[in-house]
Amino acid sequence: MKPKTYHIIDHIKSRIHLSDAEVKKINSKLIHRKYLKGQYIGQERDVSKYQTYIVSGKVRTFYLDEKGQEHIVAFGFGDWWVGDIASFTTQTPAELNIQCITDTEVVQISYPDMEELYHDVPKLERYFRIIIQAAYGSMSKRIIRNHSLSAKERYLLLTQSEPNITQLVPQYMVASYLGVTKEFLSNIKKQIQSESKS
Amino acid sequence: MKPKTYHIIDHIKSRIHLSDAEVKKINSKLIHRKYLKGQYIGQERDVSKYQTYIVSGKVRTFYLDEKGQEHIVAFGFGDWWVGDIASFTTQTPAELNIQCITDTEVVQISYPDMEELYHDVPKLERYFRIIIQAAYGSMSKRIIRNHSLSAKERYLLLTQSEPNITQLVPQYMVASYLGVTKEFLSNIKKQIQSESKS
């Protein structure tokens, strides 16, 4: 019986070449796991134990400020990595919460296994370098947009680049992701609507 | 005559181990270069040709919006990498400008040389993975702060974590980095001053 191969392997293979032995090695470290809607993959103050790859489902990464308000840093919609990278790489308490918006299927690699994998399959360093570079690039674009665009412009940009975002997550999460209150996002939508009518 | 060893090698060695042969290999690809105050290491629309390590000097990375306003994404103050990562890694036109605030000494690696180095010294993948993870972590914290703190709180946090920032760069750049106008930052400073007096 062959060991089960996860979609994640294809994802890695699309960036770097892997031999069968390497695939096997990686597979042996993968933990397959399911979370229910509302469950936390990781919470603030806990040290992030796993690097988590979303196989299916929807996840949000958010920060809770002193006033108890949520600020969504990122969404994860399948075939992508989530987690508090700072916490995982330095094995210090996390600032971020990773919560499932829907039932979610993931594949995880623990910190010690990750270190072992980096040692045994050094090419993975390249894979993760590429992944993180991409994440860094989009994060830096987000900062730029937050500084140079109004909330309305940011909303239009988001709906344009991710047209079904409104189907994927409730509106108050979109607001939090954009960095505005739900009331104001509602207001923005009304503005846009009345503009398109005239 | 031995080839000159740059400080950058120590920086790399503090993250990964390198043999003498590997050091030599890396050194052979390093381009040492000086820029004058005001010069651009990279400009928007140009494809970023080099990964740039700041040896000494001060650099800012900024974005120019449609209204012609500058938005500073990051500063670089020595012994750190700068550049438009998205542009470099995908070899597509940059969105970011990298400008020297003072005379600046850098070490650069060209794109083809970088690829060659990754091939010949695979450990470098690890080094850059670690570097970018750190950059990503601080970038993500910045997004959080921008969303959850007021301009005044952000300013206080910055002056606390980087007390001599006011000596390092002119105030209007600090304002741009914080995402506020120079007038408003001036206002904030006045507020803080009057608070500390009472």
Add this chain to the structure above:
DNA sequence: CGAAAATTTGACATGACTCAACTGGAGTGG
């Protein structure tokens, strides 16, 4: 010293937030 650049000031405008009330489903259970 003089010009250019950086900073400050103040009046005014506005984007975005707060709060509180209201609407409108989507269960859930009697």
Add this chain to the structure above:
DNA sequence: CCACTCCAGTTGAGTCATGTCAAATTTTCG
């Protein structure tokens, strides 16, 4: 199948943070 609750979304009034513009002042530096 209705009544009830719960949650997401909307509305509107009032407020505050921050932006805009234009002028005055200070600093920097040739």
